[in-house]
Amino acid sequence: MADNNYMDRVNELEKKLRVNESFDINARKLTLFGKDAKLYFIDGCVKSDILERVVEFLLNRDYFKDGIENNPADFLSSNIPHIEAKEIGDIDTLVENVLKGEAVLLLDGLQNGISINVRAFPSRNVDEPENERVIRGSRDGFVESILMNTAIIRRRIRNPALTFTRLTVGNNTKTDVAVVYVDGKADKQYVDSIVEKIKNINVYGLCMGHESLAECLIKTKWYNPFPKIRYTERPDAATAMLLEGSVIILCDNSPEAMILPTSIFDFMQETGDYYHPPLVGSYMRLLRIFIFGLTIILTPLWYLLITNPEWLPSWLEFIKVKYTGGLPVITQLLLLELAIDGLKLASLNTPNALNNSLSVIGGLILGEYAVQSGWFIPEVILYMAFVSLANFAQPSNELGYAFKFMRVMLLILTALFNLWGFVAGIVLSFILVASNKTANGKRSYLYPLFPFNAKALKRLIFRVKL
Helix, strand or coil: CCCHHHHHHHHHHHHHHCCCCCCCEEEEEEEECCEEEEEEEECCCECHHHHHHHHHHHHCCCCCCCCHHHCHHHHHHHHCCCCCEEEECCHHHHHHHHHCCCEEEEECCCCCEEEECCECCCCCCCCCCCCCCCCCCCCCCCCCCHHHHHHHHHHHCCCCCEEEEEEEECCCCCEEEEEEEECCCCCHHHHHHHHHHHHCCCCCCCCCCHHHHHHHHCCCCCCCCCCCCEEECCHHHHHHHHHCCCEEEEECCCCCEEEECCCHHHHHCCHHHHHCCHHHHHHHHHHHHHHHHHHHHHHHHHHHHHHCHHHCCHHHHHHCCCCCCCCCHHHHHHHHHHHHHHHHHHHHCCCHHHHHHHHHHHHHHHHHHHHHCCCCCHHHHHHHHHHHHHHHHCCCHHHHHHHHHHHHHHHHHHHHHHHHHHHHHHHHHHHHHHHCECCCCCCECCCCCCCCCHHHHHHHHCCCCC
């Protein structure tokens, strides 16, 4: 006959879990050591084979030590064969553990519940990320499981100084978040400030994973589009940043690692640079920096020159426009900025089987007929095509849109105020970059240019020896 204390705990746990309303929450009734017991777990979120072995082991035991309710740790060490198991007295914590995928055992005569970590959430393979492919190098990538991501990093850094601090965020989602750093390399004061910020987050839930967490951590200004956090899905890139003293934040249900702190120059580095010799890697990086600049100023500078043809030297006269088309050139440029984003959205929603063919055919048809109809001139389409392709020289979607907004601002200011508008746009862009604060609020977004650090700047601009 079960005691009242046991039945009270069972009723309270089942009421909070809403066992009778949710078909996927299982409450398996058992008889262990001649006493009543109940095992709670979520179907599909546990390793069923391991859980079956634990239950089989318990069912084959016929010894229950008298007075064990006064020493639940003795029961745990003597009767639970699974490695990851712990006793928990708080009902709310038991409920949270069940919802996290663990199995919880309540046993008559035992005051505390036993939580057994047999979590196995559905997960995809650790394939190479689509956005950060390399010609040479490893082919694994982060996935949506935080445990797999920590294991991937631990495989690369076999040093006890590598630290994973686990936190829980979200009143409803109870999302696991890990702050990762190498003790002795990362700024401990900075690590403590990040951990404290995450602990103090009071939010309904992290529905969008890392983006929800980033918006809770960092107060951004709506008019400054430059990203404050660099993301990567590559474990080798995250590992390199950890060994350089950066802090990584992993968020469960998100395949991206957040790298803190981040400056504008960090986006110039790509993993592929380090899988080539220093000379080739330096060439690729310098080319990327050059393309960064072109994506911002190419179309505004071209528009400035064709509206002031007297400034053109003889060797640049070929960029002059003989026919402006049915619309003003500035209108054509701005319309194409919108059209390119519209095509991107259409491409995202196109089935994979049709994506490539429709993208190529759609681009050719639209470009050809737009010129023939007189809406656009070939020069505008040429320059905008280069700019849209050049954005893919770096994988950061946020930085690509930051460049786009700066380019549109430059175009509008140049159209309104000619040369002074172009200069004002360049100055305003620099101010937005310089005034952007990093996640710690201390390091400049222009570091190592300001404050100046020649050694760090050299390593960011050139691919030096590993």
